[in-house]
Amino acid sequence: MSRKDWDALANPGWSLGHGGRLERAPTLESVSQETESTSQENDFNPFICHDFLSILEESGCVGPQAGWIPQHLVLEDPDERPVAALPCYLKTNSQGEYVFDHAWADAYERAGGSYYPKLQCSVPFTPATGRRFLTGARVDRRAAIGALLGGATALCQMREASSVHITFMNEAEWEAAGDEGFLQRMDQQFHWLNHGYADFDAFLGDLASRKRKQIRKERREALPADIEIEWVTGPDLTEAHWDAFFEFYQDTGSRKWGRPYLNRAFFSLLGERLGERVLLVMAKREGRYIAGALNLIGSHTLFGRNWGCIEDHPFLHFEVCYYQAIDFAIARGLSRVEAGAQGAHKLARGYLPTPTWSAHYIDHPGFARAVADYLEEERAMVARENEVIRTEMSPFRKT
Structure with missing residues (x-):
C-alpha cells in the first residue's frame, strides 16, 4: 500500500511535506466530513502515518527478529481502492505493548495452550492514544470498523493465533469493538490539558497553593546556573543530537525496568523523514548534553515518548519531561500533552x-469467558481509582 494511500486513511485532511512538515491536504476527497470521528481525524497523529511505521520496519526495530511481523489489514472497495486499514502485527512475545497480558499468556500456557502467536493491532513500542481503524473521509466508518474486526478475527484463525489485541484505541472504536463481541479493557494514563493558558504561570494559577509552590521549587532546583535547556526540532536536528540522545536512551534501557526496543538507525530515519514532528528537549551542562526527552508533535497534542540521562540532578527528569512539555504546548497552542505510560508521580505536576x-x-471460548470476568472487575477498579484521584487527589484548586 502506497504512502499516499495509507496517509489518506491515517490522517484525513492532512499531508506531510519534506521532513514531516504538516499541511492541510488541498483536495476535497481528503477533507473530513461531520461524523462521530471528526475530532480524531482532525487531530494529526504522527504515530499512525506511513513514515513512522515504515521507519520501524526499515530500521529493523520491527520484524521477525523482534517478534513483530507486519500483517496490516486493508479494506478495499469494489474497484480495489483502499478505503480502510488496521495496523496489525503477528506477535511471538508480549514485549513493547504497554497493555500487559503476561498473566494471560502464563495461564493459557499452563492450561496446555499456545498463547503465541497472537495478533497485535497497535503502534509498536508506543503507548500513545489515537485511532487504530484508519478510514477515509467518505467511508461509513462504523461499517469499515466492523469489516476490519471481522478481518482481524479471520486472520487470527488463519494464522492459528490465540487472540487479537487492539490497544490505545479511541473510545468510539472501543465501543464499536465491544458491540462486535470484543472484550473491553480499560486502563489510565496521565495527560495535561491546556485550558487556554497564556504561559506557565497562568497554568500554575489553577493549582492549589501547595502544589504551585512545589512546582516552582522543583523548576528552580532542576536548573541551576550551569544547566540550560534547548528545544531542538526540524532542520536543527543533527546526528550529534541523536548520538547524545541515543546514549541517554540506552542508559534508561539498561536499568532493570527498561528495555531499549529502538536502535540508533531508527532515530536517524526519524529525524530525516519526520523531523518537523520531532521535539527533542535537551539539557546541557558545561557544553555537554546530559539529559533529554523525545516528543512527537501532533496537530493538537504533544506526545512524550522517551527520556534518559547520563548525570543525575534533582528534579531534572520532571523539568525535561513534564514542565518543558507544558511550556512547549502553551507556546505552540497545543491542547494537550500525553506523557506516556504509567507514572502516578505526574499527578502532582498537573x-x-x-x-x-x-x-x-x-x-478459545472458555478462556475468553475467564478473561471477560477478570476485565469486568478490572474496569470497575480503574474507574473507581480514576474518580478518587480526580476528586480527592487533584492538584488543582477546588472551585
Missing part, C-alpha cells in the same frame, strides 16, 4: 488521570 482503551478477542 497531569490528570485519563482512561485508555483496548479491545481483545480470545479464540
Whole structure:
C-alpha cells in the first residue's frame, strides 16, 4: 500500500511535506466530513502515518527478529481502492505493548495452550492514544470498523493465533469493538490539558497553593546556573543530537525496568523523514548534553515518548519531561500533552488521570469467558481509582 494511500486513511485532511512538515491536504476527497470521528481525524497523529511505521520496519526495530511481523489489514472497495486499514502485527512475545497480558499468556500456557502467536493491532513500542481503524473521509466508518474486526478475527484463525489485541484505541472504536463481541479493557494514563493558558504561570494559577509552590521549587532546583535547556526540532536536528540522545536512551534501557526496543538507525530515519514532528528537549551542562526527552508533535497534542540521562540532578527528569512539555504546548497552542505510560508521580505536576482503551478477542471460548470476568472487575477498579484521584487527589484548586 502506497504512502499516499495509507496517509489518506491515517490522517484525513492532512499531508506531510519534506521532513514531516504538516499541511492541510488541498483536495476535497481528503477533507473530513461531520461524523462521530471528526475530532480524531482532525487531530494529526504522527504515530499512525506511513513514515513512522515504515521507519520501524526499515530500521529493523520491527520484524521477525523482534517478534513483530507486519500483517496490516486493508479494506478495499469494489474497484480495489483502499478505503480502510488496521495496523496489525503477528506477535511471538508480549514485549513493547504497554497493555500487559503476561498473566494471560502464563495461564493459557499452563492450561496446555499456545498463547503465541497472537495478533497485535497497535503502534509498536508506543503507548500513545489515537485511532487504530484508519478510514477515509467518505467511508461509513462504523461499517469499515466492523469489516476490519471481522478481518482481524479471520486472520487470527488463519494464522492459528490465540487472540487479537487492539490497544490505545479511541473510545468510539472501543465501543464499536465491544458491540462486535470484543472484550473491553480499560486502563489510565496521565495527560495535561491546556485550558487556554497564556504561559506557565497562568497554568500554575489553577493549582492549589501547595502544589504551585512545589512546582516552582522543583523548576528552580532542576536548573541551576550551569544547566540550560534547548528545544531542538526540524532542520536543527543533527546526528550529534541523536548520538547524545541515543546514549541517554540506552542508559534508561539498561536499568532493570527498561528495555531499549529502538536502535540508533531508527532515530536517524526519524529525524530525516519526520523531523518537523520531532521535539527533542535537551539539557546541557558545561557544553555537554546530559539529559533529554523525545516528543512527537501532533496537530493538537504533544506526545512524550522517551527520556534518559547520563548525570543525575534533582528534579531534572520532571523539568525535561513534564514542565518543558507544558511550556512547549502553551507556546505552540497545543491542547494537550500525553506523557506516556504509567507514572502516578505526574499527578502532582498537573497531569490528570485519563482512561485508555483496548479491545481483545480470545479464540478459545472458555478462556475468553475467564478473561471477560477478570476485565469486568478490572474496569470497575480503574474507574473507581480514576474518580478518587480526580476528586480527592487533584492538584488543582477546588472551585
